[in-house]
Amino acid sequence: MNAGAHVSERRSSGRRAAGRRPGDSGTRAAIGEAARAQFADFGYHGATIRGIAAAADVDPALIHHYYGTKEALFADAMRLPVVPSEMLTAALANRPDDSGLGSHLVRTALTLWESAGVKDTFLGLLRSAVTSEQASVMLREFIADTILATVAKATGLDKQWSPAESEFRATLVATQMLGLALTRLVLGLPGVAEVSVDELATAVGPSVDRYLTGDIGLPARASRRKRPARTSR
Amino acid sequence: MNAGAHVSERRSSGRRAAGRRPGDSGTRAAIGEAARAQFADFGYHGATIRGIAAAADVDPALIHHYYGTKEALFADAMRLPVVPSEMLTAALANRPDDSGLGSHLVRTALTLWESAGVKDTFLGLLRSAVTSEQASVMLREFIADTILATVAKATGLDKQWSPAESEFRATLVATQMLGLALTRLVLGLPGVAEVSVDELATAVGPSVDRYLTGDIGLPARASRRKRPARTSR
Numbered sequence: 001m002n003a004g005a006h007v008s009e010r011r012s013s014g015r016r017a018a019g020r021r022p023g024d025s026g027t028r029a030a031i032g033e034a035a036r037a038q039f040a041d042f043g044y045h046g047a048t049i050r051g052i053a054a055a056a057d058v059d060p061a062l063i064h065h066y067y068g069t070k071e072a073l074f075a076d077a078m079r080l081p082v083v084p085s086e087m088l089t090a091a092l093a094n095r096p097d098d099s100g101l102g103s104h105l106v107r108t109a110l111t112l113w114e115s116a117g118v119k120d121t122f123l124g125l126l127r128s129a130v131t132s133e134q135a136s137v138m139l140r141e142f143i144a145d146t147i148l149a150t151v152a153k154a155t156g157l158d159k160q161w162s163p164a165e166s167e168f169r170a171t172l173v174a175t176q177m178l179g180l181a182l183t184r185l186v187l188g189l190p191g192v193a194e195v196s197v198d199e200l201a202t203a204v205g206p207s208v209d210r211y212l213t214g215d216i217g218l219p220a221r222a223s224r225r226k227r228p229a230r231t232s233r
Numbered sequence: 234m235n236a237g238a239h240v241s242e243r244r245s246s247g248r249r250a251a252g253r254r255p256g257d258s259g260t261r262a263a264i265g266e267a268a269r270a271q272f273a274d275f276g277y278h279g280a281t282i283r284g285i286a287a288a289a290d291v292d293p294a295l296i297h298h299y300y301g302t303k304e305a306l307f308a309d310a311m312r313l314p315v316v317p318s319e320m321l322t323a324a325l326a327n328r329p330d331d332s333g334l335g336s337h338l339v340r341t342a343l344t345l346w347e348s349a350g351v352k353d354t355f356l357g358l359l360r361s362a363v364t365s366e367q368a369s370v371m372l373r374e375f376i377a378d379t380i381l382a383t384v385a386k387a388t389g390l391d392k393q394w395s396p397a398e399s400e401f402r403a404t405l406v407a408t409q410m411l412g413l414a415l416t417r418l419v420l421g422l423p424g425v426a427e428v429s430v431d432e433l434a435t436a437v438g439p440s441v442d443r444y445l446t447g448d449i450g451l452p453a454r455a456s457r458r459k460r461p462a463r464t465s466r
Contacts, residue, residue, distance in 0.1 A: 136419060179408040179411045192404050196452070203449040207440040219428040220429075
């Protein structure tokens with residue numbers, strides 16, 4: 001807790017950052033480093049902007065000022081060139097008239113994944129997740145909190161179905177999208193790696209539509225979740 | 234190429250193995266070690282039983298005797314408790330009358346993945362594939378040569394469609410199945426990790442049926458492949 005000269009300077013640049021931002025890149029680097037460590041240690045749920053600010057020895061208000069949201073901080077710390085929920089929401093709002101929602105979702109996700117920087121970050125996150133239980137928890141919580149919630153909202157799932165069914169349907173969409181990413185970007189299976197994004201959107205889109213609006217059979221767990229049973233215990 | 238005492242003994246146990254099999258476990262261990270190295274170095278396509286025999290300094294006939302096929306040798310070297318194509322063929326042949334092919338395929342794959350030993354091996358292979366390009370090539374070739382070919386044969390894809398379309402459809406099935414494995418076993422997304430195998434079979438099965446027999450739009454590449462164009466170059 002000893003605030004040495006270096007740390008004091010960083011706190012001090014932090015306080016001035018809203019104006020001139022002296023030491024901007026150094027402060028951002030310190031916040032990024034603290035964020036990566038805290039997300040890894042406490043998961044996406046458990047990490048807090050307050051805790052990350054304390055670890056980086058900056059004012060929490062500075063992090064809010066720089067990043068706005070925990071998701072934007074996470075995206076920056078993980079070196080994602082976009083904030084996934086913002087990108088997804090924008091892309092899904094711009095659906096061409098002649099495209100089904102499912103195929104638009106496939107096209108959007110594949111185009112994003114293959115854009116500069118995202119593929120490497122995705123591979124890095126996946127590599128961490130299959131190597132470390134801690135990283136897997138972090139990625140799971142990030143996907144559940146931001147990606148699935150955004151898909152549910154941007155596709156109208158959340159209006160059409162109960163929260164539990166909406167979550168189940170968004171997760172089914174994720175199984176298909178992550179499977180595409182794994183087979184196309186990581187394994188490079190020729191059947192999916194050597195065809196165009198549009199061709200995959202045509203082939204896979206209707207399956208995604210089925211998860212969004214079709215008859216999928218609601219699991220008992222999701223039904224139970226609709227009305228949590230109250231017991232006397 | 235100097236056959237020292239140890240190696241000579243191994244060769245010698247190898248030659249007698251069809252009978253008494255002295256030194257059996259040592260010989261098998263040497264074959265397993267050579268196989269892992271050769272599959273990693275040359276891929277699943279490139280590695281040969283002859284080359285593995287040479288590296289382990291045993292007679293190729295011994296490997297044929299022990300394992301029968303390259304796939305069985307691969308499965309043993311990777312410590313898979315089953316030979317995937319044999320297991321898949323047997324499971325798909327035993328489909329209950331009241332189950333669609335897609336949901337039976339989902340139920341079979343998830344049950345296999347969650348059985349003792351397979352999950353760890355699967356995670357190990359996936360970990361290697363996201364970490365090393367070499368391992369990724371090996372896994373890609375293994376999936377393409379054995380799993381996809383087996384799925385195409387056991388589900389009748391190969392009789393119903395051209396080879397290129399059959400391959401594309403089997404790969405689409407793989408995108409969905411591997412996505413389920415990734416989200417359920419690696420990431421543990423609650424929507425798929427906390428529901429039963431039967432519930433997932435109900436939810437996902439019809440999407441798999443669509444890939445097997447539905448209208449998916451044939452990619453240009455697959456169409457071209459039907460009749461490879463001959464050019465004068």
